[in-house]
Amino acid sequence: MITVENLSKRYGDYVAVDDVSFACKPGLVTGFLGPNGAGKSTTMRIIAGLTPATSGTAHIGGLSYREIPNPATQVGILLDASAQHAGRTGDEILRLSAMTLGIGGKRVDEMLELVGLTPEEAGRRVRNYSLGMRQRLGLANALLGDPQILILDEPANGLDPAGIHWMRTLLRDYADRGGTVLLSSHLLHEIEIIADEILVIGHGRIVAQGTKAELLAGTGTRVRSLDDVALAQAMQRAGIQPNPLPDGGFTTDAAPEDIGRIAAATAIPLVELRAGDGAQLEEMFLELTQNTQREVPPVRNSTNTLQGAHS
Known part of the structure; x- marks a missing residue:
């Protein structure tokens, strides 16, 4: 289990993480x-012990990462798939990790097969790997010590649709067997499919957290008609604000x-009318983080013309 309590990180006057608290439970993908x-x-x-907190705590199984004996056997981490020795082969990287962990070479072969790297690919130098292959190698390294917890930052980057489906299946099976997964991703559709619980962060603060059903339950109603202009006017006359x-x-x-x-x-004929719990996670995500995004999407007014777009 991962437990984060009142975690903050400052770089001078800049606040990167601001009083963040959450927990990731066994058997769930967060x-x-x-x-x-x-x-x-x-x-x-x-959480991974690579950056010191300014205040607050981050524990894995009740201990800070630095306090865990032989931590790679307890928690598998993949934060940057490109941060691997470009001059070594994939096989060499895993065997060196296995030696460090004190486990046999058979586990290396098992992990290469699990992540879909062939013997020929494992024999290539990492500088010749695609990003997707580096992700697979990084995940193999994270799983090498048979940990009970996985911390993965954007692990689907560089994977094709088949690779994303493969990773989704692997992580779902890992959690179903009792593992704890903390998964960061900008691929909202993938999070919507795989995550049991969701954390949404903006400007260093948690702006929403809970199960997918809990977060989507409060997103109201979605409606679309054959005459959205007339519908918007009718809604406004009834004192209801339409959000285009x-x-x-x-x-x-x-x-x-x-x-x-x-x-x-x-x-006015309707072509879509559904409760907010059927809305897409992307809509909820954009709504919750609208004040924390770098890009502000153009907004349509009731006559379907764009406002805020560059002329």
């Missing part, structure tokens, strides 16, 4: 989401039945 620069990687580096979506339609805090009554009363 997805860690946030815009670039939100504090995800810094938090994970503190880039691909058409709206979200609103009103209940679906209220929107349905408005549409029926004004004879």
Whole structure:
């Protein structure tokens, strides 16, 4: 289990992590989401003992990383797939790690097979690896000591769709066997599929956390019609604020039945009407982090013209 309590990290006047608290439980995949620069990687580096915290604590199984004896047998870490010795072969990197851990070469062969690196690929120097191959090698290294906890920062970067599906299946099986997974990713769809619990961070602070169902339950209603302009006007007359979506339609805090009554009363045909718990994680993510993103998406007004776009 990973336990983070009141964790903060400052670099002079800059606050990278600001009073963050959360827990990652055994048997669950915890997805860690946030815009670039939100504090995800810094938090994970503190947990992994690579960056000292300014205040607060980060424990793995009740101990700080530095207190864990032979830590790679307790926790597997992949923070940067490119941070591997480019002049060594994949096989050499894993065998050196195995020697350090005091485990046999058979485990190396098992991990190479598990992550899908062939003997020919394992014999290549890492400088000749694609990013996807480096991710596979990094995951093999993280799993080498048969740890009960995995901490992975953007592990799907560079993987093709088949590779992403493979990694999703591997991590799901790992958690189902009782392992603890903390997974950072900007691939929101993948987090939506695999994560049991979700943390959303912005400007170094946790802005939302809970199960996927809990987070999506409060996102209101999504509606789309054959005449969104007329529907927006009807909603506004009823005192309901429509929030335009880039691909058409709206979200609103009103209940679906209220929107349905408005549409029926004004004879506006609806093509989509669903509760917020059916909304996509991306919508929730963008809404929760709208004040912490570097990029602000253009917004459509009720006449479907773009506002805030460059002319």
